[in-house]
Amino acid sequence: MGTNKEKSVQEKVEQRMAQLRAYVSANQMKSTRQREKIAEIFFGSSDHLSAEDLLLLVRQSDASISLATVYRTLKLLVDSNLAESRNFGGDGQTRFEVVDDQEDHHDHLICLSCGKIVEFVNEEIEQLQDKVAASFGFTVTRHKMELYGYCSSDNCEKSQKK
Amino acid sequence: MGTNKEKSVQEKVEQRMAQLRAYVSANQMKSTRQREKIAEIFFGSSDHLSAEDLLLLVRQSDASISLATVYRTLKLLVDSNLAESRNFGGDGQTRFEVVDDQEDHHDHLICLSCGKIVEFVNEEIEQLQDKVAASFGFTVTRHKMELYGYCSSDNCEKSQKK
DNA sequence: CTACCTGCAAAAAGTTTGCACCCTC
DNA sequence: GAGGGTGCAAACTTTTTGCAGGTAG
Numbered sequence: 001m002g003t004n005k006e007k008s009v010q011e012k013v014e015q016r017m018a019q020l021r022a023y024v025s026a027n028q029m030k031s032t033r034q035r036e037k038i039a040e041i042f043f044g045s046s047d048h049l050s051a052e053d054l055l056l057l058v059r060q061s062d063a064s065i066s067l068a069t070v071y072r073t074l075k076l077l078v079d080s081n082l083a084e085s086r087n088f089g090g091d092g093q094t095r096f097e098v099v100d101d102q103e104d105h106h107d108h109l110i111c112l113s114c115g116k117i118v119e120f121v122n123e124e125i126e127q128l129q130d131k132v133a134a135s136f137g138f139t140v141t142r143h144k145m146e147l148y149g150y151c152s153s154d155n156c157e158k159s160q161k162k
Numbered sequence: 163m164g165t166n167k168e169k170s171v172q173e174k175v176e177q178r179m180a181q182l183r184a185y186v187s188a189n190q191m192k193s194t195r196q197r198e199k200i201a202e203i204f205f206g207s208s209d210h211l212s213a214e215d216l217l218l219l220v221r222q223s224d225a226s227i228s229l230a231t232v233y234r235t236l237k238l239l240v241d242s243n244l245a246e247s248r249n250f251g252g253d254g255q256t257r258f259e260v261v262d263d264q265e266d267h268h269d270h271l272i273c274l275s276c277g278k279i280v281e282f283v284n285e286e287i288e289q290l291q292d293k294v295a296a297s298f299g300f301t302v303t304r305h306k307m308e309l310y311g312y313c314s315s316d317n318c319e320k321s322q323k324k
Numbered sequence: 325c326t327a328c329c330t331g332c333a334a335a336a337a338g339t340t341t342g343c344a345c346c347c348t349c
Numbered sequence: 350g351a352g353g354g355t356g357c358a359a360a361c362t363t364t365t366t367g368c369a370g371g372t373a374g
Contacts (some may be wrong), residue, residue, distance in 0.1 A: 029374050030328055052366080066331045071364060087249035092339085092363075109300050122294050127181050128287050138271050140311035147291055147307070152299035161165050192348050192353055213339080228356050233339060253336070254364080 010042065016043040016082055016098065023080040034065050038073040039082075048086060048095040048117060088117075088146065107144075111151040118151075163306075172207065173324055178205040178260070183231050185242040200235040210257040210279060250279075250308065269306075273313040280313075296309060 007085035020039050025029055041057050042049070049057075055070045074096055086095045088110060106119040125145070133140045168271070186193055193265060203219050211219075217232045218312050236258055239245035248257045268281040287307070295302045 028328080032328070032329060032373070039372080040259065064331080068332080068365080069330060072329085075365095082205065094201065109249065109295055109298055109302075111300065112303065118298050118300070120294060120298065122290065125287055125290050128284060128290070129307075129309055132282060132284050132287070133271055134310060136271055136282065137314035138280070138311045140309045141269075142311075143309040145291075145307040146305060147295050147300065147302045147304035148304050149295060149300045156293070190353080194348070194354060196355070228357080230340080231355060234354085237340095256338080319362080 013043045020077070020080060020082055023082075024076075029076075034062070034069050035073055035076070037062055038065065038070055039077065039162060040076075040097070042077065042083065043098055046098075048088070050093045050095050054096070068125050086144075108146045109151075110146060110148050111153070112148050113150050114153060116151050116153060169251060175202060175205045182239070182244055185244075186238075191238075193317075196224070196231050197235055197238070200227065200232055201239065204239065204245065204258070205260055206262075210250070210259050212255045212257050216258070248306075253309055270308045271313075271314070272308060272310050275308050275312050276315060278313050278315060 008094040017036070017040060020035075021031060023029075024035070028117075038054065039057050041061075042054055045057065047053070051067065051070050051074060054074070055065070055067050058065050058070065074083060074085075078085060082099055083096050084099050086097060087093075087106075088095060106121045107125075108111070109120055110116070126143075128141055129143055177204060179198070182197075183193060186197070187192075200216065200248050203223075204216055207216075207219065209215070213229065213232050213236060216236070217227070217229050220227050220232065236245060236247075239258070240247055244261055245258050245262050248259060249255075250257060250270070268283045269287075271280040271282060272278070289303075291305055292302055
């Protein structure tokens with residue numbers, strides 16, 4: 001593992017930052033210290049962060065950044081197609097995650113007991129989705145699939161949330 | 163269409179009402195005019211209503227009902243497994259829909275242009291989902307699948323929302 | 325320098341809750 | 350009659366926005 005097929009985390013982050021800078025300058029926007037920092041930390045994180053989560057992380061390296069700017073930056077990332085917003089479980093918390101161009105789309109498997117979130121891809125399902133949609137005259141551009149259930153992790157039964 | 167395999171809308175609503183009453187009395191709760199009305203209208207509606215939507219409908223026949231009671235009743239319906247809450251599009255609106263015991267689970271196809279929502283079921287996909295989940299050691303109890311794209315309805319291109 | 329950005333605080337939007345009064349069982 | 354239910358308004362939570370001052374290009 002970790003050969004030429006995978007990019008290092010650092011490389012991926014840099015690639016996203018480049019895309020962001022391109023979008024920013026193409027739209028008469030400016031590159032600021034806050035935007036750079038927020039985006040960089042967001043791209044580097046693999047979790048499903050809420051705005052508040054991200055604010056906390058960002059403040060570890062720059063305590064003056066405000067929640068409003070985090071929201072504004074997240075909106076920018078979503079608009080530029082570098083991030084996507086999700087609404088798991090209906091707990092009223094919007095979470096964001098990094099979008100990987102076409103190359104690495106995935107769905108989620110969520111444990112209702114311990115909260116673990118696993119990402120997966122299944123080409124067969126994707127094809128069936130397109131087929132079903134087509135039968136209704138729809139062309140699918142993106143989708144969201146979340147499977148809720150129980151995992152078999154050791155520390156799952158023990159550390160039940162809720 | 164409309165033979166013995168389908169229940170009339172009225173019958174379905176009554177069945178739900180009976181389940182609700184059972185739940186209510188089994189939990190030392192009371193049956194009130196407001197609860198009855200809200201639940202009945204909710205069960206009778208096939209749309210994906212928000213609390214506010216439902217309030218408007220309910221007020222057509224009883225103008226004194228409050229939003230708080232609608233929320234309280236919706237929570238009751240969700241707790242009693244007669245309704246389910248959804249979060250489409252991430253537009254900050256929680257929508258509710260009637261749960262049909264096991265018999266009629268479905269997923270959604272959503273048109274990004276005109277907002278049309280189509281419900282569908284595909285057994286093949288469901289089986290694949292279980293299979294994929296099992297490969298990660300998960301047992302799926304429920305899932306959510308939303309396909310976003312564009313429909314081919316006549317009045318779609320014209321009446322674009324947003 | 326100009327236009328875009330940021331922080332702050334106020335405003336929105338959606339949902340929940342405390343309380344006094346009301347109604348069902 | 351007692352205990353849950355309702356309406357109203359206030360409280361909360363999450364996200365957005367107006368404004369005055371700051372800064373990138």
